[in-house]
Amino acid sequence: MVYLHCPSVPALTYVGLGQPSCPTLLFRPTLNKGCCTNAGAHLADLRARRRDIIAGGAMKRSKVKAKGHMKRRYYLSLALLTLISTVAEADEARLMSNTRQLTFEGRRAGEGYFSNDGTKMIFQSEREPGNPFYQMYVLDMDTGDTERISPGHGKTTCGWIHPDGIRVLFASTHDDPEAKAKQKAELDFRASGKSRRYSWDYDEHYDIFEYDAKKGAYRNLTNVPGYDAEGAYSPDGRKIVFASNRAAYARDLTPEEKKTFEHDKSYFMDVYVMDADGKNVKRLTDSPGYDGGTFFSADGTKITWRRFSEDGAQAEVHTMNTDGTDQRQITRLGVMSWAPYFHPSDDYLVFTTNKHGFGNFELYIVDAA
Secondary structure (H helix, E strand, O other): OEEEOOOOOOOOEEEEEOOOOOOEEEEOOOOOOOOOOOOOOOHHHHHHHHHHHHHHHHHHHHHHOOOHHHHHHHHHHHHHHHHHHHHHHHHHOOOEEEEEEOOOOOOEEEEEEEOOOOOEEEEEEEOOOOOOOOEEEEEEOOOOOEEEOOOOOOOEEEEEEOOOOOEEEEEEOOOOOOHHHHHHHHHHHHHOOOOOOOOOOOOOOOEEEEEEOOOOEEEEOOOOOOOEEEEEEOOOOOEEEEEEOOHHHHOOOOHHHHHHHHHOHHHHOEEEEEEOOOOOOEEOOOOOOOEEEEEEOOOOOEEEEEEEOOOOOOEEEEEEEOOOOOOEEOOOOOOEEEEEEEOOOOOEEEEEEOOOOOOOOEEEEEEOO
C-alpha cells in the first residue's frame, strides 16, 4: 500500500499494490507538471488527446455546422480512445487496485503514512485559517475523522506514528520566535497576486518533536541549530532515523562552502539516527550533496534514503545497515529517483522517478538488494 502526493495536487491518493515483478512500472500520472492523479501506461496521453478531440469537435460544430463525415470521424475517434483508455486501466489493475482520494480539504495535502496497525494515517496539509503552511493531522481510517496534532502555528512536515499508537513525531518550527511573522509575510505575498515556483524550505528552525496524545504534550527531540526533519520511528519504536544539515551550523565553513550554503542549504543534508528520546545521535552519511528522505525496513535492520548528485540534478535510491555500514546504490537511472520505501517483505523498494519526463513522476518497484 502506498500514498502518493505531489505539490500541485491538493490531495492524498491511496493505492493497493498487487504482485510485483522487478523492475516494474506501477503508476503513471498525467503529463501535467508535478501531477499524480491518473494511471495506466498511456492513459495520460490518451486522455489529453481525447480532450483535444472533444474541444476540437466543439469548435468545428460552432463554426461550420459540422459536416456529416466530420461528425462520424469525431465520434469514432472518441470511442476508440475511450476503448484504449479502458484497456490501459485494466492492464494497470494487475499491479494496483482500489485507488481512491482520501483528503479534499485545504490547498494541498501530502506525506501520508500508516500507523503500524493500519487504522490511522498521519499527514500534512495546508488548511488552517491564518496559517499558509503545513500543519500535521491524523486521519482515522475507520471513521474518517481528522484531528490536528500540531500546535497550529509555524511550519510542520514529515510525521510518523509510534508503534504504540499514542506518540507521534513530526518536524516543526513552532518554537521559532518569528513563526507567526513568517505566516503573515507569506499570506501577504499570496494576497499580492504574485507567485513563485514551489520549492521546499530548509528552515533552520525545524526541529523534530514528539507529541503524546494522552498527555497532550510536546517534546523537542533535537533542539539544535539547523534543519532537522524527515524522521521515522524504527519498527520497534526505539530509534528514529532523520535527515539534517546541522553540521553546517556547527563548524566553520570554507569560503566555497559558505557560497554554496547561501543558495542551497540542502547540499549539507545528511542521514542521522538517534534513540527515540533524542539521545545518542549518530551521523550515518558524509557525502557532498543532499542525503535524506529516510525510512527503516520492516525488520528494522536496514535504512533506505535518497542521495542527490552534487549539483542537485539527479537523485538515486540507496540502502544501508542501521549503523551506516554496507551502503548500496539501488537505482542507476541518472534522473530524479526518490521517495523510496520498503515493501513489508523487505524484498522490494517502491520509489518514484521522472525517467519518462521532467515533470512526469511515476511509481516503480525494484529489488532491495
